[in-house]
Amino acid sequence: MFTGIVAGMAKVEKIIKKQDFQTHVLKMQPQWLQGLEEGASVAHNGCCLTVTQIDGDLVSFDVIKQTLAVTNLASLQPGDWVNIERAARFGDEIGGHSMSGHIFCLGTVTQVIDTDNNRKVWIDLPEAARKYALLRGYIGIDGCSLTISDTSASGFCVDLIPETLTRTLMGKVQIGNKLNIEVDPQTQAIVDTVERVLASRAQ
Structure with a gap:
C-alpha cells in the first residue's frame, strides 16, 4: 500500500530490455535505501514494482509485459526521472490517500x-x-x-x-x-x- 506522498525523484541509470520484459536500474538516495531489501515494494510513477537487486545506491526492478502495456514506464529512457515512494508501514502518517500502486x-x-x-x-x-x-x-x-x-x-x-x-x-x-x-x-x-x-x- 502507498499513500501518494511522493518522497522525491530518482534517475533511471540503465534499462535492460528483453522480449516483453525490462529491468529498470534506478539510482536511489541514501534515505530511501535504509531498510530496503530485495522483495520490497517501491512505487515508480505510482506503479508498484518489486526490488530484485541492490548494488550500492543502484536498485533494480523488473517490469513485466502487462505493466509496460498499461503504464508510462515503457516510454522511459536512461537519464529520465521517476517519482518514488516506499511502501507504507503500519503506524506511518497517511498524508495522502490509500493507493495500491495498480495503474488504472x-x-x-x-x-x-x-x-x-x-x-x-x-x-x-x-x-x-x-x-x-x-x-x-x-x-x-x-x-x-x-x-x-x-x-x-x-x-x-x-x-x-x-x-x-x-x-x-x-x-x-x-x-x-x-x-x-x-x-x-x-x-x-x-x-x-x-x-x-x-x-x-x-x-
Whole structure:
C-alpha cells in the first residue's frame, strides 16, 4: 500500500530490455535505501514494482509485459526521472490517500496553466475512466495523491502547489505527456455499485 506522498525523484541509470520484459536500474538516495531489501515494494510513477537487486545506491526492478502495456514506464529512457515512494508501514502518517500502486489507465495532458505560485494541469481520460473523476475527489497521478479541482466532459484538472512542483515530476509535465492514473478505490466501488443498482431497477 502507498499513500501518494511522493518522497522525491530518482534517475533511471540503465534499462535492460528483453522480449516483453525490462529491468529498470534506478539510482536511489541514501534515505530511501535504509531498510530496503530485495522483495520490497517501491512505487515508480505510482506503479508498484518489486526490488530484485541492490548494488550500492543502484536498485533494480523488473517490469513485466502487462505493466509496460498499461503504464508510462515503457516510454522511459536512461537519464529520465521517476517519482518514488516506499511502501507504507503500519503506524506511518497517511498524508495522502490509500493507493495500491495498480495503474488504472493512462491520462493525456491537454493544458498546462502556470501562474506565480500555482500550476493547473488538465488531463483527458479514456471514456471508461471518466466516471470516476469526481469534483473534490482523490486521484493518483504518476504516484501523487491529488484532489480533483474541476472536471470536464473528457477529464479533469488538478491545481499544484510549489512543494508538489518541486518534489515531483508534476512540475515538468507538458501538453501531450502520458501520465499514470490510479482512480480512488472507494470512488470506484461507490460508482460501480450505484450503476449496478440503477441497472437492476431499470430491468
